Amino acid sequence: xxxxxxxxxxxLDMPGAGMFKYISFRSGLALILSLFISTAIGRxxxxxxxxxxxxxxxxxxxxxxxxxxxxxxxMGGVIIIIAIVIPVLLCARLTNIYVLLMLFTTLWLGALGFxxxxxxxxxxxxxxxxGRFKIIGQTGLGLIVGMVLFISPDVVIIENMEVRNxxxxxxxxYHAKETKSTKTTIPFVKNNNFDYAQLVSWAGDxxxxxxxxxxxxxxxxxxxxxxxxxxxxxxxxxLAAGSSAIIGVVLGILAYMSSHFQFSSFLxxxxxxxxxxxxxxxxxxxxxxxxxLWYNSYPAQVFMGDTGSLTLGGIIxxxxxxxxxxxxxxxxxxxxxxxxxxxMIQVGYFKYTKRKYGEGxxxxxxxxxxxxxxxxxxxxxxAAFQKPFNVIPESKIVVRFWLIGIILAAMAIVTLxxx
Numbered sequence: 105x106x107x108x109x110x111x112x113x114x115x116l117d118m119p120g121a122g123m124f125k126y127i128s129f130r131s132g133l134a135l136i137l138s139l140f141i142s143t144a145i146g147r148x149x150x151x152x153x154x155x156x157x158x159x160x161x162x163x164x165x166x167x168x169x170x171x172x173x174x175x176x177x178x179m180g181g182v183i184i185i186i187a188i189v190i191p192v193l194l195c196a197r198l199t200n201i202y203v204l205l206m207l208f209t210t211l212w213l214g215a216l217g218f219x220x221x222x223x224x225x226x227x228x229x230x231x232x233x234x235g236r237f238k239i240i241g242q243t244g245l246g247l248i249v250g251m252v253l254f255i256s257p258d259v260v261i262i263e264n265m266e267v268r269n270x271x272x273x274x275x276x277x278y279h280a281k282e283t284k285s286t287k288t289t290i291p292f293v294k295n296n297n298f299d300y301a302q303l304v305s306w307a308g309d310x311x312x313x314x315x316x317x318x319x320x321x322x323x324x325x326x327x328x329x330x331x332x333x334x335x336x337x338x339x340x341x342x343l344a345a346g347s348s349a350i351i352g353v354v355l356g357i358l359a360y361m362s363s364h365f366q367f368s369s370f371l372x373x374x375x376x377x378x379x380x381x382x383x384x385x386x387x388x389x390x391x392x393x394x395x396x397l398w399y400n401s402y403p404a405q406v407f408m409g410d411t412g413s414l415t416l417g418g419i420i421x422x423x424x425x426x427x428x429x430x431x432x433x434x435x436x437x438x439x440x441x442x443x444x445x446x447x448m449i450q451v452g453y454f455k456y457t458k459r460k461y462g463e464g465x466x467x468x469x470x471x472x473x474x475x476x477x478x479x480x481x482x483x484x485x486x487a488a489f490q491k492p493f494n495v496i497p498e499s500k501i502v503v504r505f506w507l508i509g510i511i512l513a514a515m516a517i518v519t520l521x522x523x
Contacts, residue, residue, distance in 0.1 A: 106194045127360070127380045131387040134191040138388040142187035142395025146180075150399060150406045153177035176404060179221045180396070181412020184345075185214045187392035188419075192385050200381040201258040202426050205249060206419065212248075213331060213418035216241040217410035224409075232410065242331055242418070246324030249422050253323070254284075254316045261285050261428070262375040263297065264368065278365075278375060286315040288428040289373055291435065291519035297374060298431065326430050327421045333440030334417025336447060336472045341404035342397050343474060343502045347439045348416040349393040350509045354436045354516055355423050356386030361520070362427050371520045379427055389419060402499040436516035439509050446473035477501050 106124065113121040123129045154177055188210055196203045220233040253259045260282035290298040300322065301315035338344035361367040363380035393416070399405045408416075420437065424430045434441050450471040458464035469479040477496040 105198070107197055127383050130195040131356075131383045134195040134384045135387040135391040137191040137194065138187045138391030139395045141190055142183055142392050143398045145186060146183050146396070146399045146406070149180065149183050150177055153179060153406065176407055178225065178407040178409040179218065179411050180400065180406035181214065181217060181221075181408040181410070181415055183399075183406070184392045184396050184408060184412050185210060185415060187395055188385075188388045191388040191391070195388075196381050196384040200378055201252070201256050202378060203381050203385060205252060205422060205426065206382065206385045209245060209249065209418050209422045210415055212245050213241075213415045214411060217412065217414035220410040220414075238414075239328065242328040242414075243324050245418060245422075246327040247320065249327065249425065250316075250320030250323035253426070254320065258378060259284070260377060261287065262377065263287065264372055264374050278369070282377060285374075286312075286319045287374065288431055289520075290431050291516075292522065296372070296520075322430065323422075323425050326425060326433065327418055329444070330421035330424075330433060330437060330440060331414045331417030333437065333444045334420070335410060335413040336443045337440055337474070338408060338413035339472055340474050340478075340498050340502050341402040342400050343505055344413050344416065345393045345396050345400050345408065346502065346506045347509045348420065349390050349397070350506065350513050351420055351436055352386050352390040352393060354513045355420065355427070355429075356383050356390065357517060358429050358432075359383050359386060359423070359427050362429075373520060374428060376427060382423065382426065386423070402502065432516050432519065435519065436513050438512040439505055443472040443474065446471045446476070474501055474505065 107130065111121075111124060189207065192203065192207060198204070216233075216238065220238065223229050224232040262278045262282055263285065264278055286300040287297045288300070290296050299315070300318040301311050303318055304311050304314040307314045334344055334348065337347060359379050359382040361371060362373060362376045363378070363383070365375055368375045396408065396412075400408065417440065421430075421433070424433055446468060450466060450468055453467050454464040468476040470476055478498065478501065480495050
């Protein structure tokens with residue numbers, strides 16, 4: 105909204121109004137606003153949640169410091185959502201299809217997570233929303249996002265191509281026209297554009313339509329996987345919020361590079377017109393998650409609940425799909441991936457050993473993985489070798505996961521040239 109106001113004032117030659125034309129200025133303003141909003145309204149929302157007696161219900165699972173969390177207000181993801189939406193509405197161009205998709209994603213998954221938390225807290229149902237309804241909500245979002253990217257004429261790319269001159273020097277050239285495309289960036293490969301159409305090359309005249317179908321299916325899978333991964337990661341004070349902030353920085357950098365002709369040419373990646381507005385959204389996202397840490401860092405005064413974790417994961421997934429970097433998700437979302445894999449490995453191995461030996465066995469003491477380091481005792485390989493295990497303090501586990509997240513974030517950016 106401020107963008108249009110100051111654009112009008114700039115036409116009236118008001119001094120300084122032209123600053124709003126610059127992505128760097130609007131992104132910085134969005135970051136500052138989101139930080140201010142999340143810290144300013146956080147205390148009020150926490151007090152309100154406490155008056156409503158919206159506290160976390162905790163089962164005693166033998167984890168260090170677990171019972172001290174009992175009664176801590178949950179549903180704090182509302183703070184993050186407000187701190188993202190308001191700065192984006194103020195600082196971004198609201199006619200941009202990508203900004204509209206990101207706002208829709210934020211509100212859609214925010215509502216889905218809020219419904220889940222509402223069932224847990226007010227209906228006193230510890231299981232929350234049935235898993236199939238969550239999947240339906242995530243799948244619905246994926247379908248909508250995929251179809252909008254397919255249908256909208258504003259969703260185009262300018263494809264990059266590498267050309268060698270007579271002296272053997274490689275130069276990056278771009279096609280003259282913007283095109284609808286199902287291409288995406290793939291890491292560690294010289295010509296790093298992968299087209300989903302290659303998966304349906306056998307379809308002949310229907311290859312283009314089937315390629316978009318594959319793209320939509322991929323969108324549904326990525327949205328579901330990443331939002332659930334973020335949900336599983338939200339188990340320690342500050343872990344999900346801090347990890348998401350790091351990922352948000354990566355996404356902002358990738359969006360800026362993909363929307364800047366010189367940078368995209370230097371990196372030999374596809375140029376995506378209009379994606380520069382996503383930098384404003386990424387700045388608000390980072391500011392909101394970092395500001396939330398003011399209250400969520402150890403010892404937490406509020407938990408984000410599914411209202412926050414499902415929203416954060418969905419935002420990351422849709423953002424990566426829009427800038428055609430979804431195949432980099434296993435790298436910069438490595439924390440989410442490992443947390444999800446630990447649960448799948450634990451459940452799969454337990455069921456397998458129960459069928460084979462009549463008694464279920466575990467690889468980890470407890471999953472998701474971050475709880476493995478909290479729980480006393482031995483399990484899996486440690487138990488086999490009788491290796492003693494010292495419980496790691498929660499705050500140290502979180503910081504170590506953040507450090508790993510920073511390393512993975514740097515790796516994701518480096519892969520753009522490491523091929």
